[in-house]
Every structure is written in C-alpha cells, then in structure tokens.
Amino acid sequence: MQHYTLSCCGGVKASLPPPLSFRWSKIKREGGRRLPRCARIAAQLELKPPPYSLSSLEPHMSRETLEYHWGRHHRAHVASLNNLIAGTDLDGMGLDEIVVVSYNKGNPLPPFVHAAQVWNHDFFWQSIKPGGGGRPSGRLMELIEKDFGSFDRMLEEFKRAALTQFGSGWAWLVYKANRLDVGNAVNPRPSEKDNKLVMLKSPNAVNPIVWDYSPLLAIDVWEHAYYLDYENRRADYVSIFLEKLVSWEVVSDRLDVAIERAAERAREAETRKQEDDTAVTHSEAVEMYLDSDTDDSEAE
Amino acid sequence: MALRALFTKGAPTLAFGLGPFASAGGSGTRWQGLCHARGLKVAALPDLEYDYGALEPAISGEIMRLHHQKHHKAYVSNYNDALEKLDAAMAKGDVPAVVRLQSAIKFNGGGHINHTIFWKNLKPVNEGGGEPPHATLGWAIDTDFGSLEALVQKMNAEGAALQGSGWVWLALDKERKKLLVETTANQDPLVTKGARLVPLLGIGVWEHAYYLQYKNVKPDYLKNIWNVMNWKYASEVYDSEIA
Numbered sequence: 001m002q003h004y005t006l007s008c009c010g011g012v013k014a015s016l017p018p019p020l021s022f023r024w025s026k027i028k029r030e031g032g033r034r035l036p037r038c039a040r041i042a043a044q045l046e047l048k049p050p051p052y053s054l055s056s057l058e059p060h061m062s063r064e065t066l067e068y069h070w071g072r073h074h075r076a077h078v079a080s081l082n083n084l085i086a087g088t089d090l091d092g093m094g095l096d097e098i099v100v101v102s103y104n105k106g107n108p109l110p111p112f113v114h115a116a117q118v119w120n121h122d123f124f125w126q127s128i129k130p131g132g133g134g135r136p137s138g139r140l141m142e143l144i145e146k147d148f149g150s151f152d153r154m155l156e157e158f159k160r161a162a163l164t165q166f167g168s169g170w171a172w173l174v175y176k177a178n179r180l181d182v183g184n185a186v187n188p189r190p191s192e193k194d195n196k197l198v199m200l201k202s203p204n205a206v207n208p209i210v211w212d213y214s215p216l217l218a219i220d221v222w223e224h225a226y227y228l229d230y231e232n233r234r235a236d237y238v239s240i241f242l243e244k245l246v247s248w249e250v251v252s253d254r255l256d257v258a259i260e261r262a263a264e265r266a267r268e269a270e271t272r273k274q275e276d277d278t279a280v281t282h283s284e285a286v287e288m289y290l291d292s293d294t295d296d297s298e299a300e
Numbered sequence: 301m302a303l304r305a306l307f308t309k310g311a312p313t314l315a316f317g318l319g320p321f322a323s324a325g326g327s328g329t330r331w332q333g334l335c336h337a338r339g340l341k342v343a344a345l346p347d348l349e350y351d352y353g354a355l356e357p358a359i360s361g362e363i364m365r366l367h368h369q370k371h372h373k374a375y376v377s378n379y380n381d382a383l384e385k386l387d388a389a390m391a392k393g394d395v396p397a398v399v400r401l402q403s404a405i406k407f408n409g410g411g412h413i414n415h416t417i418f419w420k421n422l423k424p425v426n427e428g429g430g431e432p433p434h435a436t437l438g439w440a441i442d443t444d445f446g447s448l449e450a451l452v453q454k455m456n457a458e459g460a461a462l463q464g465s466g467w468v469w470l471a472l473d474k475e476r477k478k479l480l481v482e483t484t485a486n487q488d489p490l491v492t493k494g495a496r497l498v499p500l501l502g503i504g505v506w507e508h509a510y511y512l513q514y515k516n517v518k519p520d521y522l523k524n525i526w527n528v529m530n531w532k533y534a535s536e537v538y539d540s541e542i543a
Contacts, residue, residue, distance in 0.1 A: 068515050068516060072515070072516045073516055076516070113463050166403070166407045166486055166487070167464055167465040167466075167485065167486035167487070167506075168464035168465045168507075169464070203464065204463055204464035205463070205464075222464075222507065223465075223506065223507035223508050223511060224507050224511060224516065227507060227508060227511045227512065228511070228512070231366055231370070231512075232366060232370040232371055232374070232508060
C-alpha cells in the first residue's frame with residue numbers, strides 16, 4: 001500500500017517577514033471586522049486537558065513527558081494562536097475552520113502552525129488512554145481488513161509511516177472519499193466502496209483536514225513527543241503506542257462520524273446534480289421561446 | 301580512549317564498505333565483482349576530538365553521547381545501506397528503485413554531512429571554544445553583519461523561528477565572497493540552498509540536539525552554544541575558500 005506524503009513548505013518561519021505576512025496584515029485590515037479596542041471580542045481558544053491524569057499513562061508515557069508536551073508545547077501553541085488571531089477575521093471561528101483557512105491551500109499564513117498544532121495535539125491526547133491497545137472490532141476492523149489485508153499489516157504500515165517521516169511530523173490513519181480535490185471532478189458511479197482507509201504521514205504541523213480527509217488516529221513523531229522516555233528509539237515509542245496506549249473505541253467512533261459525513265456529502269452532491277439537470281431543462285425552454293419571437297419579427 | 305576503540309572496532313566493516321559481501325573473495329557473483337571494481341566508498345562515523353562531557357555546561361555529556369553514538373551513527377548506517385542498494389539498482393538498471401532511494405540518501409547522507417561539520421564546530425572552553433574570531437573572518441563579520449553580536453542575534457533568531465527540525469548556518473558565498481545566514485530544513489545540507497554556499501558554522505536545532513537538557517526552551521540552548529563555538533575552524537575554512 002502506498003504511503004501518501006503531505007508536503008508543505010517544510011520549516012515555515014513565523015518571525016521573518018516573507019511576502020505572506022504582508023498579505024496576512026492586509027487581510028487583517030481589509031477584513032473590515034477589526035473592532036475598536038473597547039469592543040474587541042476576545043474569543044480565546046482554551047487549552048483542553050487530556051481526558052486522564054498526567055501520570056496515568058505511565059510507564060508507557062511518563063508524567064514528565066505529559067507535563068512538558070501538554071503543559072508547555074501544546075499550551076504555548078494555544079497562547080500563540082490566540083495572540084495572532086485576536087481582532088482578525090479568524091477570531092471567533094471554530095478551530096477546524098481556522099486551520100483550513102490559515103493553511104491557505106498550501107501557502108500557510110502565520111497562525112497555521114499554531115492552529116494546526118493545537119488541533120493535532122487535542123486529537124492526539126484523545127487518541128490514547130490508560131490501558132489502551134488491544135484490537136478493534138466491528139465496522140472499523142472490517143474496513144482495516146478490506147483496505148490493508150489484515151490488522152497486523154495495518155500496524156506495519158502505521159509503523160512504517162511513523163518511522164519514515166524524516167524530521168518532525170505526524171503519522172495518520174485516515175478515512176478518505178475517493179475523489180479528486182477539484183471542483184468539477186465527478187465520480188460517474190459513486191459507491192460507498194470508494195471510501196477507504198489510508199495511511200499518511202505529514203511534516204511539522206500539516207494535518208489531513210486541510211485535504212478534506214477524515215483523520216481517525218494520529219501519532220506525534222516530533223522528537224519532543226518521545227525523547228524523554230525513549231531517547232532516539234522512535235521505533236520503541238511507536239510500538240508501545242500501538243500496543244499499550246491507542247484507544248480503538250475513539251478511533252471507531254471517529255470512523256462512524258466520518259462515514260456519516262461522507263454519506264451526507266454524497267447525498268448533497270446527488271441533490272446538487274439533480275438541481276443542475278433541472279436548471280438546464282428550464283433554460284432550453286426559454287431559448288426556444290426567444291427563437292420563435294425572432295422568426296416572427298423577420299416574417300414581418 | 302575506550303569509547304573511541306568502540307568505533308574503530310565497528311569501522312572496518314564500514315571502511316571496506318561491503319558489509320555482508322566482505323568475505324566474498326574471488327567466488328562472488330557478478331554483482332560482488334562490480335562492487336569491487338567500482339570501489340564503493342561508504343561513510344564512516346568520525347571520532348569526536350573531545351570527550352562527551354567536555355562541552356558542559358553548554359551541552360550535556362548525555363546529549364553528546366546520544367547525538368554521536370545513536371543519531372549520527374544511524375545516519376551513517378542508513379546512508380551506507382541506501383548506497384549499497386543504489387549501487388545494485390544502478391547495476392541492474394532498475395530506474396524505479398534508483399528514484400525511490402533518493403530520499404533516504406538525501407536524508408541520511410545530509411545527516412552525515414551536517415553532523416560531521418557540527419562536531420568540528422564545537423570545542424571545549426579550555427581548548428579555545430567560545431573565543432571570538434579575529435583577522436579575516438572577524439573583519440568579514442563586521443562588514444557583512446555590523447558586529448559579532450549582531451550575527452549571533454540573527455542566527456539565534458532564525459534558529460528560534462525555525463519550525464520543526466533543521467539547521468541554521470553561517471555560510472560563505474564563495475563567488476560573491478560574502479557571509480550570510482541561512483537555514484535548511486530537516487537534514488538538508490547547506491548546498492541545497494545554493495551550490496556556491498560553503499558552511500562555516502552550523503547549529504542543529506533538531507530537538508534531539510537539546511531536549512534532554514533544555515526541554516522546550518530552545519532559545520537557551522542557542523544562547524549557550526556560543527560558549528563552545530569553534531571559531532578557529534570557521535576561520536580556517538573561510539581563509540581557504542577566500543584565498
């Protein structure tokens with residue numbers, strides 16, 4: 001199974017002024033929604049705590065790691081994001097929307113790295129739990145077997161993605177609709193079987209929602225995620241993550257949501273197609289009417 | 301030194317470069333014959349010129365040991381591995397395999413290049429580490445950046461702002477004879493930013509370079525590393541390129 005690598009301009013710098021930041025400032029001013037100081041709505045995003053105590057993942061992920069990873073790295077991204085979006089068009093948007101808008105189709109704006117890392121880390125903490133591991137069941141297991149051959153082969157793919165993400169980044173199990181990311185791409189014979197699970201890896205802060213995929217599981221392979229507990233041994237970290245930490249229940253719930261979302265999209269697309277067909281029929285009738293009008297005038 | 305002997309023991313396999321093929325002698329397959337004829341030169345992990353603990357308190361001995369023995373060594377092994385596979389693929393004319401191997405070669409080869417320079421960029425304080433540059437390089441820094449402090453500030457700012465993993469470099473554009481500060485992502489060597497660029501100093505800002513000691517406070521690492529900077533090495537490279 002091929003890996004898909006999401007590439008973005010690796011190493012986006014936040015502090016130097018490339019042309020992008022100039023455009024970013026312009027958006028801030030032209031947005032027209034910069035409120036006067038006294039009336040500014042500070043829609044502050046919050047640092048969400050993991051759904052377990054910081055020491056409950058020991059010995060697989062130490063309390064010290066959680067204290068730094070969640071308490072410093074994740075917290076700093078929340079603070080930076082709030083700072084950057086305050087008083088701009090992004091202020092007040094949901095986090096998903098901020099991520100997609102600031103990704104700017106591959107030319108990320110300064111808030112992107114922070115927005116995406118906040119999103120990624122929220123997603124990561126929810127993907128694991130004390131006493132995790134084991135095997136999935138039900139629809140998730142069926143899809144895994146269909147798209148990877150077997151559970152063990154899926155695990156191998158996941159490990160390979162995590163270990164071959166050179167540098168900082170993430171590895172993802174993702175549910176995607178089998179369509180191109182262009183406006184007029186039409187699947188002539190759509191079926192639910194087109195949707196499938198794939199393995200992805202992404203650099204730095206990039207995540208699959210910018211490609212309109214539905215992430216199901218993520219592992220952070222930035223060194224800060226594992227260095228205190230595993231030093232350079234990323235392979236050990238990934239194995240323990242899969243054997244002892246991953247919450248297949250959460251992954252399964254996410255799959256259900258993703259399947260429902262894909263089904264709704266398919267229904268919307270079908271409705272839109274029917275509306276387009278109807279519109280074409282109406283305009284043909286109008287044209288015929290105009291033509292006969294012209295004929296009459298010529299006859300006279 | 302005991303630690304260095306460890307590397308010398310491991311080195312012969314790498315130095316002869318044939319790994320599992322080394323024992324082939326004359327009764328080899330055509331592929332092994334080709335390997336001999338081509339004289340495939342592989343990478344070897346260089347020794348450090350100082351003890352692991354000698355750069356303290358700027359960089360801890362624990363970090364130096366892991367950085368050299370684990371990270372750099374892995375780049376060397378993986379590069380050699382990829383190189384052997386590349387040789388085999390080229391001999392067979394297996395174009396897809398040749399293309400597929402490029403990223404592993406770039407990443408691990410780059411890692412080997414960058415870290416080899418890095419170890420030479422550092423020096424214990426009692427051997428001259430941290431002593432500012434004089435003469436030609438010193439004047440060039442003043443000309444191109446205003447002062448040494450300004451250069452240090454600029455490199456630290458770029459290093460701090462670098463998202464993810466990478467390097468910040470003091471580079472010499474050998475054609476224009478100008479100094480500049482440049483960054484590269486992941487293990488990309490400086491030449492990927494321009495064939496005219498020669499690395500004088502590089503600071504690794506991968507988290508493995510500082511995390512055990514500085515945790516997420518990258519700016520402190522960047523501040524302290526200048527105390528063990530080997531400006532003498534940078535000057536030598538500069539003088540030899542300018543001449």
